[in-house]
Amino acid sequence: MNIKLYELREDEKLALAEVMARLGAGAASSEIEVDAVAHELTLESAGDLRGFDAVVISGRSAMTAEVLDRLAELGVKYLATRTVGVDHIDVACAHELGLRVCNTGYPPEGVAEFAVMLMLIVLRRYKSTLWRQQVNDYSLGGLEGRELGRLTVGIVGTGRIGQQVARILGGFGSKVLGYDPYPSDAARAAGIEYVPLEELYRRSDVVTLHVPLTEKNRGMIDAEAINQMRDGVVLVNVSRGELIDVAAVTSAIEFEKIGALAMDVFADEGGIYHESRVNDIIRNRDMAYLRQFPNVVLTPHMAFYTDTNVNSMVEQGVQGVIAMAEGPGSWASEV
Numbered sequence: 001m002n003i004k005l006y007e008l009r010e011d012e013k014l015a016l017a018e019v020m021a022r023l024g025a026g027a028a029s030s031e032i033e034v035d036a037v038a039h040e041l042t043l044e045s046a047g048d049l050r051g052f053d054a055v056v057i058s059g060r061s062a063m064t065a066e067v068l069d070r071l072a073e074l075g076v077k078y079l080a081t082r083t084v085g086v087d088h089i090d091v092a093c094a095h096e097l098g099l100r101v102c103n104t105g106y107p108p109e110g111v112a113e114f115a116v117m118l119m120l121i122v123l124r125r126y127k128s129t130l131w132r133q134q135v136n137d138y139s140l141g142g143l144e145g146r147e148l149g150r151l152t153v154g155i156v157g158t159g160r161i162g163q164q165v166a167r168i169l170g171g172f173g174s175k176v177l178g179y180d181p182y183p184s185d186a187a188r189a190a191g192i193e194y195v196p197l198e199e200l201y202r203r204s205d206v207v208t209l210h211v212p213l214t215e216k217n218r219g220m221i222d223a224e225a226i227n228q229m230r231d232g233v234v235l236v237n238v239s240r241g242e243l244i245d246v247a248a249v250t251s252a253i254e255f256e257k258i259g260a261l262a263m264d265v266f267a268d269e270g271g272i273y274h275e276s277r278v279n280d281i282i283r284n285r286d287m288a289y290l291r292q293f294p295n296v297v298l299t300p301h302m303a304f305y306t307d308t309n310v311n312s313m314v315e316q317g318v319q320g321v322i323a324m325a326e327g328p329g330s331w332a333s334e335v
Contacts, residue, residue: 003321004049005036007058007082015314023318034318046070053325054078056317060270063089072097078324080104082317084304085240086335087213100324102334104316105160106309112164114303115208115238116148118262121297122234123148123206128294146205149173154204156180156197157211157239158187165208166190177204201228206236213240223248232259238303241267246286253293260295264303273300 008016016036023032035052039045041061049055055076057063063079068090071079079094079101086103094101121127124145132138149172155162158180166176170191178192179200188194201207207229211217221235222245235258237244246267252258266273266287282288290296304313316333324334 005056006041008036015311054321080320082313102320106312108160108164110306122260151205154200162210163190206234208236219245238264241265
């Protein structure tokens with residue numbers, strides 16, 4: 001099998017070498033060949049895929065119908081993404097073309113820990129504290145925080161990451177509510193009390209999002225949802241920026257309905273996050289405006305970024321392709 005891996009970062013090279021060594025890839029007798037490149041898979045770059053059975057991408061390669069049609073035309077049968085989310089792939093189109101698709105399910109601890117870290121950062125007003133220290137202002141006025149263990153946290157989406165967030169919050173002593181269209185006993189065992197979404201909004205001091213992006217939940221945190229929440233609610237999003245109605249959230253911050261906002265993701269973040277843009281004009285006015293608030297923390301889509309997860313994403317990307325090719329009974333997270 002010939003696999004083309006796109007978007008290879010420097011920090012992924014060692015993990016890929018270890019995966020290839022375990023597979024014996026590159027050896028004369030090996031049945032697995034992996035060719036890795038740093039650039040994204042686009043319609044223009046797809047021309048070098050002739051003779052390849054599979055591609056492995058990350059989140060920056062947009063798999064539109066046009067690109068997928070080109071892959072099928074070139075004989076590609078399998079597509080794996082080194083991400084949990086698949087909103088950058090037209091999955092329905094891939095299926096129509098006979099392409100099999102899988103994502104990765106890296107360990108949930110890294111993202112869950114990051115989400116709780118963001119809660120603590122905004123609850124203890126660390127952004128303002130850090131700003132003051134840059135000018136030797138060590139006063140306390142305006143920096144009084146809140147204790148996480150005394151708050152109720154609502155988790156929207158109680159999959160593996162949401163459950164891990166609940167376990168961590170249990171150590172703080174927080175009351176944990178949860179909403180998910182598909183409740184699970186595992187989530188209940190993690191300390192989550194299931195309630196309707198409207199009740200979660202009404203009772204929670206902190207609302208944290210852990211759901212994939214779909215057309216049904218795009219912009220789910222809108223004016224109507226925010227109006228159901230407590231005054232001064234803390235909102236955390238480490239999932240997808242498009243879950244947030246930016247205009248509604250910005251207005252709620254201006255009028256102090258939202259007490260704090262922490263987001264690791266942002267709508268239209270492509271070409272900004274994971275790039276050095278220090279000398280550039282950033283053409284995302286919503287991002288620039290929100291960033292200036294003292295009670296808003298934006299991080300550059302890095303909740304996933306741990307050594308454990310990087311290794312897991314590379315391994316599962318390659319192994320997912322192999323597993324799909326081996327057929328039913330494999331561990332591939334096929335979508």
